[in-house]
Amino acid sequence: MTQAAIELAGLKKRFGDNEIIRGVDLAVREHERHALIGPNGAGKSTLFHLISGLYTPSAGDILLNGRSIGGLPPHLITRRGLSRSFQITTIFPRLSVQENLRIAAMSKHGRRYALFSLARNAKEVNRDTDQLMELVRLSHVRDKFAGDLTYSEQRALEIGMAMGPGADVILLDEPMAGMSREETHYMIDLIRNVTVGKTLLVVEHDMEVVFSLCDRISVLVYGELIATGRPDDIRSNARVQEAYLGEVVA
Amino acid sequence: MLRLITLALVGAVLIAAPLFLEPHSIGVLTTALIAALFAMAFNLLSGRAGMLSFGHAAYFAIGGFAVIHTMQAVESGAIWLPTPLVPLMGGVAGLIGGLGAGFFATRRSGVYFSMVTLALAEMLHALAPNLGGFFGGEVGLTSMRMPWLAFDYGSENQVYFTVLAWTVFGIALLYAYNQTLFGRLTVGLRESERRISFLGYNAHHTKIIVFGVSAMFSGIAGGLLAFATESMNYSMLGMGMSASVVLHTFVGGSTVFLGPALGALIFALFGSLVSDLTKNWLLYQGILFVLIMMFMGDGLAMLWIRIVNECRSRNWDALRQRVLLLIPGLLITVGAITILEVTSKILDQQQYATSVARMNAWPPVSVFGVSWDPTSALTWLLPLVAILVGIGFVYLILARKMQQRTGTIIMSREPAR
Amino acid sequence: MEFIVVSTLNGFVYGLLLFMVSAGLTLIFGMMGVVNFAHASLYMLGAYLSFTITRATNFWVGLLIAPLIVATVGIFIERFMLRRVHGFGHSQQLLLTFGIAFVVEEVVKVFWGNFPIAYRPPGFLSGAAFTIFGTNFPSYRVFVAVVAILLLGMLYLLLQKTRIGIIVRASVQRPAMVSALGHNVPLIFLGVFGVGAWMAGLAGAVGGALLTTSPTMAAEMSVIAFVVVVVGGLGSLLGAFISSLLIGLLTSFSVGFQVSLADLANVFGFGDAARRIGGLLTLDVASLSASLPALLMLIVLLTRPAGLMGDRN
Numbered sequence: 001m002t003q004a005a006i007e008l009a010g011l012k013k014r015f016g017d018n019e020i021i022r023g024v025d026l027a028v029r030e031h032e033r034h035a036l037i038g039p040n041g042a043g044k045s046t047l048f049h050l051i052s053g054l055y056t057p058s059a060g061d062i063l064l065n066g067r068s069i070g071g072l073p074p075h076l077i078t079r080r081g082l083s084r085s086f087q088i089t090t091i092f093p094r095l096s097v098q099e100n101l102r103i104a105a106m107s108k109h110g111r112r113y114a115l116f117s118l119a120r121n122a123k124e125v126n127r128d129t130d131q132l133m134e135l136v137r138l139s140h141v142r143d144k145f146a147g148d149l150t151y152s153e154q155r156a157l158e159i160g161m162a163m164g165p166g167a168d169v170i171l172l173d174e175p176m177a178g179m180s181r182e183e184t185h186y187m188i189d190l191i192r193n194v195t196v197g198k199t200l201l202v203v204e205h206d207m208e209v210v211f212s213l214c215d216r217i218s219v220l221v222y223g224e225l226i227a228t229g230r231p232d233d234i235r236s237n238a239r240v241q242e243a244y245l246g247e248v249v250a
Numbered sequence: 251m252l253r254l255i256t257l258a259l260v261g262a263v264l265i266a267a268p269l270f271l272e273p274h275s276i277g278v279l280t281t282a283l284i285a286a287l288f289a290m291a292f293n294l295l296s297g298r299a300g301m302l303s304f305g306h307a308a309y310f311a312i313g314g315f316a317v318i319h320t321m322q323a324v325e326s327g328a329i330w331l332p333t334p335l336v337p338l339m340g341g342v343a344g345l346i347g348g349l350g351a352g353f354f355a356t357r358r359s360g361v362y363f364s365m366v367t368l369a370l371a372e373m374l375h376a377l378a379p380n381l382g383g384f385f386g387g388e389v390g391l392t393s394m395r396m397p398w399l400a401f402d403y404g405s406e407n408q409v410y411f412t413v414l415a416w417t418v419f420g421i422a423l424l425y426a427y428n429q430t431l432f433g434r435l436t437v438g439l440r441e442s443e444r445r446i447s448f449l450g451y452n453a454h455h456t457k458i459i460v461f462g463v464s465a466m467f468s469g470i471a472g473g474l475l476a477f478a479t480e481s482m483n484y485s486m487l488g489m490g491m492s493a494s495v496v497l498h499t500f501v502g503g504s505t506v507f508l509g510p511a512l513g514a515l516i517f518a519l520f521g522s523l524v525s526d527l528t529k530n531w532l533l534y535q536g537i538l539f540v541l542i543m544m545f546m547g548d549g550l551a552m553l554w555i556r557i558v559n560e561c562r563s564r565n566w567d568a569l570r571q572r573v574l575l576l577i578p579g580l581l582i583t584v585g586a587i588t589i590l591e592v593t594s595k596i597l598d599q600q601q602y603a604t605s606v607a608r609m610n611a612w613p614p615v616s617v618f619g620v621s622w623d624p625t626s627a628l629t630w631l632l633p634l635v636a637i638l639v640g641i642g643f644v645y646l647i648l649a650r651k652m653q654q655r656t657g658t659i660i661m662s663r664e665p666a667r
Numbered sequence: 668m669e670f671i672v673v674s675t676l677n678g679f680v681y682g683l684l685l686f687m688v689s690a691g692l693t694l695i696f697g698m699m700g701v702v703n704f705a706h707a708s709l710y711m712l713g714a715y716l717s718f719t720i721t722r723a724t725n726f727w728v729g730l731l732i733a734p735l736i737v738a739t740v741g742i743f744i745e746r747f748m749l750r751r752v753h754g755f756g757h758s759q760q761l762l763l764t765f766g767i768a769f770v771v772e773e774v775v776k777v778f779w780g781n782f783p784i785a786y787r788p789p790g791f792l793s794g795a796a797f798t799i800f801g802t803n804f805p806s807y808r809v810f811v812a813v814v815a816i817l818l819l820g821m822l823y824l825l826l827q828k829t830r831i832g833i834i835v836r837a838s839v840q841r842p843a844m845v846s847a848l849g850h851n852v853p854l855i856f857l858g859v860f861g862v863g864a865w866m867a868g869l870a871g872a873v874g875g876a877l878l879t880t881s882p883t884m885a886a887e888m889s890v891i892a893f894v895v896v897v898v899g900g901l902g903s904l905l906g907a908f909i910s911s912l913l914i915g916l917l918t919s920f921s922v923g924f925q926v927s928l929a930d931l932a933n934v935f936g937f938g939d940a941a942r943r944i945g946g947l948l949t950l951d952v953a954s955l956s957a958s959l960p961a962l963l964m965l966i967v968l969l970t971r972p973a974g975l976m977g978d979r980n
Contacts, residue, residue: 052448078450090448092441103438106431107450113459114431122431165450302758304704304765354965357972361702362901364761365893366968372890373961380955489886493769500762533773540766544751547759594777 003066005030005169005199006051006082011060011070013043013050020046022223023060028169033200035210038220039243044203045087047220048173051201052084053077064169078107084171085162087203089154093147097138100146100157102129104164128164135194136160152183156190163194170195172202176209188213211235219243252558264414268407275522276406277478282518283417284474289498289510290421291467296496297504298428299460300440301356302364305371306468307491312347313340313469314476314486315384321393321476333398334412337473344469345462352461356454359443371492378484390483393476413474420467425507427463436460497539503549512551530594534587571651578643584618585636591617596624669800674919676799680808682915683815684877687870688888689895689907690822691863697839697902698859700757701749704764707889708771709864713737713871714880715779718786726789734868741864745857768885775882783881811873818866819908826904835859839902894960898967900977909975914960921956 004027013021020043028034036044049055051062053074062070069077092100102119105128111117120126133139136156141149146157155175162170175191176184188209191200204210210217211231218228221243227234234240264283268276288310296302320339323329331339355366378385385391395403403409427433438446439456447453476482494517502513517535525531542549560568595615605613614621622629692706717733744767752759787793788807795803826832838845838855846852878884895914899906955962967974 073452074447075450075452078448083450084448086444086448090442090445092438092445094441095437099434099437102431103435103446104449106435111431112435112451112456114435115427115459115463117431118426118429119431119434120429125431161445161449300758302761354968357968360757361696361700361761362897365702365897366964369890369894369897369961369964372886373958376957376961377955493765496762496765497769530773530777533770533777536766536770536773540748540763540770543759543763543766544748547752547755590777597778597780 003030004028004063005032005065006201007063007066008047008051009061009063011047011050011062012058013046013055014058019058020223021050024220024223024225026218026225026228028199028201029216030199031197032215033195033202033213035214035217036201036203036220037205037207037210037217041222042220043223044220045173048084048171048203052082052171078165078167081167082169082171083162083165083167085158085173085175087173087177089158091146091154091157091161094145096143097133097146097149097157098129098142101132101138101160101164102126104161105129105132107164108166128166132160132163135163136190152179152187155179155187159191159194167198169199169201172200172204174203174205176204176206184209261418268410273406276410278519278522280406280410280413280478281475282515283413284471284478285494285498285514285518286511287417287420287474288468288471288495289502289514290424290508291464291471292495293499293504293510294424294427294436294467295461295464296499297510298433298440299436299457299464301359301457301461302496303355303367303461303464303492304364304496305367305369305492306464306495307487307489308351308371308374309344309348309465309468310472310475310491310495311482311484311486312465313337313344313472314482315386315391315472316340316343316469317473317476318386318391318393318482319384321395321480322391324396325394333396333401333403334415336395337416337470337477340473340476341466341470344472345466347469348465349458349462352458352465356457356461368492371487372489375484375487375489378487385484385487386482388484390481390485392481394480395477409478413478416470416474420470421508421511424467428507432459494535497535501539501542501549503551503553505548506551506555509549509551513549516550528591528594530590533590537586571647574647575644578640578647581636581640581643585633585640588617588622588633588636589630591615592622592624592629669802672799673802673804674922675916676804677808678916678919679912680812680815680877680915681919682912683812683819684870684874685891685895685915686908686911687815687818687866687874689892689899689911690904691866692892693896693899693902693904693907694835694839694859695863696896698835699749699856701760701764702893702896702901703863704761704889705744705767705771706764706863706867707885707892708768709737709741709867710871710874710888711775711880711882711885712740712771713868714786714875714884715775715784715871716868717872718784718875718880719779721786721789726792730869730872733872734865737868737871738861738865741867742857742861744864745860749860750853768889772882772885775885779882781882783879786875786880788876807877811877814869814873818869822866822904831855831858891960894964896974897964898974900974903974903976906974906976914963917959917963918956921959 006026006028008024008026011021011024012019024047036047038044046055050057051069053069053072053076056071060070061068064077064080064082067080069080069082072080092103095103102125105125106112106114106122108128109122109124111122111125114122130139133142136159138149138153138156138160141153146154149157159172159175162172172191176187179187184206191202192213200214202210202214204213214231216229217231217234219226219234219237219240226243227237227240229237264279267279271279288306292303292306295306317336317340320329320331320336324331324333324336351367351370355363355370358366379388381387395409397403401408403412428436435446435451435456439453439460443453446456472486475486495514498514498517499510500513501517502511503509506512521531521535524534528534546553557569557572559565560572592615595617596612612624614623616622688707688710691709692703695706696702713733716736717729719729720732721729744764748763748767749760752763788805788810792807792810794806796806796809797804824832826836834845834850834855835858838850838852838859845855875884891914895907895910898914899908899910
């Protein structure tokens with residue numbers, strides 16, 4: 001069996017007296033597309049914030065490729081090879097699409113304090129920027145302000161930003177939120193494309209997306225994982241149906 | 251193209267200025283250039299990185315004091331340094347001070363950052379008079395520029411050209427900074443600090459460096475002032491200096507590269523013209539700043555760019571409207587200035603009160619070459635009517651435009667910053 | 668002993684005065700996310716207006732009317748200026764209030780001159796309230812403390828016991844939610860701004876006669892009020908209260924302290940070395956007193972960035 005890309009061991013998070021994540025154990029395999037689903041308030045976003053370093057765990061540990069990242073600040077986790085997108089679009093609205101992606105790509109080359117390199121002469125960075133732009137299909141709006149893009153273009157840019165640092169493990173937080181049917185199909189295709197050869201962990205509400213995109217699914221209910229498995233297993237799992245799918249149908 | 255021509259013209263005027271101007275005016279221009287460099291340095295932090303510092307005078311003054319000490323050392327022969335390079339030491343001192351203060355201030359963002367920078371500067375300001383060694387106590391420090399090669403630095407012109415060279419060099423470096431990868435990252439910091447850290451950048455360290463660079467150029471500007479005036483005083487650390495750079499920058503426009511320099515030049519030059527006529531110049535500066543913040547958030551440079559664009563696209567409607575707005579604008583301005591000046595002259599306790607006591611009556615005061623009788627209703631009504639008529643006209647003009655193009659906002663502006 | 672008791676009393680009075688100013692600042696921030704840089708200018712206006720009104724009438728009328736005028740000015744600022752730029756983000760609001768502070772200072776200079784004015788406590792409050800260890804404790808200080816405590820009690824009752832108070836406290840926590848529940852949030856904003864301005868004006872009216880009334884008093888108060896809210900935790904009234912008293916005591920104790928770091932080093936046997944270095948080390952605490960609050964702020968920023976009672980970053 002291959003090593004797990006992300007491994008959560010007895011992970012807990014408390015806010016005051018509220019335990020939001022109550023002991024989660026999960027192994028996301030290398031190169032798989034893994035979905036995290038669950039009803040509202042189950043703690044999916046909290047779990048994402050824990051893994052990506054926005055919150056520090058109250059107990060338990062997080063391993064990235066076998067090394068502990070629990071409690072590290074976000075920028076160090078990104079440098080270790082895990083990067084994420086946000087549910088609320090977090091781009092640079094008053095910069096062009098190209099500038100947005102260039103800042104993302106600079107990180108991959110470790111150009112973090114490049115005080116003495118002119119941006120236009122940074123060949124590798126600019127090449128990667130163009131590649132990213134192709135990948136998320138935004139080349140036609142290269143010089144537009146990110147804030148002036150359409151909503152679905154902004155969501156594509158959001159994914160492009162997450163891809164920029166060149167991490168092998170990608171976390172996407174509700175990439176389809178607020179999209180129409182057509183846009184969703186376009187986005188599934190795009191995500192499938194950009195995550196080739198990477199490990200993907202995605203939170204998503206749209207079941208169609210989850211079932212068509214992901215290899216395995218984990219179900220989180222009230223801070224606990226109640227099931228992990230292939231889409232068919234999850235679909236037929238009685239506990240899942242009771243706790244979650246039943247709720248959706250009703 | 252137009253930009254290049256404008257720049258070349260400004261450059262030519264600045265170089266040729268000493269041919270036409272008397273020494274006093276050259277001195278004014280020298281201070282204006284220093285203010286311009288200071289505003290540009292300030293804007294790197296406030297405009298580009300989105301961190302509003304309300305205590306930037308600290309780094310300006312630290313640079314100034316460092317340069318005075320250097321000049322004293324050169325004067326006494328303790329160290330050797332060509333006189334034109336002396337302002338460099340201001341940059342070094344500013345950088346060190348900025349990195350230190352930046353370490354604390356950048357631990358927080360937004361309003362916290364602004365409050366911390368203000369408190370840090372005020373702490374230094376309160377401390378300075380007690381630290382005689384570095385700040386020269388209450389009286390300050392003085393020194394002399396040593397001759398170097400063929401230059402004796404005794405004339406206004408030599409000082410002017412040294413300051414001009416440093417200002418142009420500093421602004422050019424700031425421009426180059428913006429073109430580097432780190433310069434691009436700096437703007438990202440303003441847009442979303444969260445994204446920056448999730449892209450793998452250490453946001454705190456990045457902010458400290460930006461703070462340091464901004465303080466370094468502020469320090470050079472302060473050093474130039476010390477170099478030009480051969481003196482430095484702890485009052486340079488005060489709130490007034492910090493406030494004036496904020497005013498310059500945002501009146502000029504923080505979103506256009508040269509906007510802050512424009513604001514500083516306008517204020518410094520205009521200030522030297524009117525400060526002989528009125529003692530309320532600072533008040534007018536403040537009112538102008540407040541009005542610009544309320545109605546035209548991106549400053550005069552952006553206004554200029556809009557007008558140029560409207561000329562290019564032959565948007566006569568927009569241009570005609572601007573000209574139309576000038577008339578009520580002038581009415582309001584004249585009315586407001588009249589009221590303010592008459593009031594301020596009457597309230598000037600020392601002069602006016604004694605003449606009231608002597609003559610046992612309220613003598614008229616002179617504003618705009620017209621004499622105004624404070625006891626006459628006309629004195630107050632006339633300007634008031636001018637203001638009201640002006641405001642009425644503005645509403646009329648803008649209302650017509652709104653009718654023509656429903657849905658468009660009068661002053662288009664960028665999204666929330 | 669005498670020093671400790673008198674300094675404690677003085678620090679307590681000064682701290683209460685600080686709280687009157689910073690309470691409004693922190694309340695307004697909590698509700699609107701705006702740090703009002705012109706808040707201390709309202710304090711200054713309170714002092715100048717009550718000085719002028721007192722001269723024309725008497726002390727009590729000044730104390731009553733001046734804060735009301737200041738509240739009106741505050742409401743005007745919120746309704747016609749801040750609200751205009753509401754949609755343009757926080758730095759625009761910050762800059763606008765900064766500009767207003769600048770204008771107010773210049774206006775004060777036009778009307779009252781660029782020098783301190785002789786605003787003194789009224790005759791019937793200029794004596795000593797009581798004598799302690801041979802030191803006369805001025806009645807005016809007691810008066811200021813009483814006013815501040817009355818105000819504090821009123822604020823507490825208003826926030827804890829009335830419906831409006833509950834809405835205001837909820838708005839501090841979750842402005843959007845309160846608005847969604849159908850409350851008129853803009854009106855509440857206006858009200859809070861008015862009350863905050865009124866408190867600042869009242870603080871100026873009583874504080875101006877205690878401290879000095881000059882055009883720079885706003886800038887000085889501004890700095891200390893910011894330190895108070897940073898130390899206390901922005902948006903927290905309790906934090907503002909605790910840190911106001913802390914800073915009040917710190918200031919009053921340090922003013923009377925003729926000890927320098929070099930003296931401290933002397934205890935450990937290297938005082939001479941410290942004296943030779945000079946600079947900061949030989950300054951006595953008294954001359955550092957103006958910068959001590961800012962120093963406290965730096966320590967808080969290093970160890971507890973959100974402030975003593977703050978939970979928001």
